[in-house]
Amino acid sequence: MIAQDGIKPRLGAAELEVLRYLAAGQDPFKGCHVNGDFRKCLQTLADLRRAKLIDPLQRLTVSGQAALAAFGG
Numbered sequence: 657m658i659a660q661d662g663i664k665p666r667l668g669a670a671e672l673e674v675l676r677y678l679a680a681g682q683d684p685f686k687g688c689h690v691n692g693d694f695r696k697c698l699q700t701l702a703d704l705r706r707a708k709l710i711d712p713l714q715r716l717t718v719s720g721q722a723a724l725a726a727f728g729g
Contacts, residue, residue: 667727670700675709675724678716 674684674697684701688694704710709720716724
């Protein structure tokens, strides 16, 4: 999932879901209902941040917007 220079990141269902929530201005934890879900969501946010698809304030970057558009967001 890590984006490298010029390499299109591969996004899983969880990453796409979180990107869609963030793009819509919603809480990224919207789909979390139990403790395990929260841990997975935190890991997904960390992965998206590491890939530079979101910034530290959990806003989509230009790369994040492009990735979301490319994957049908």
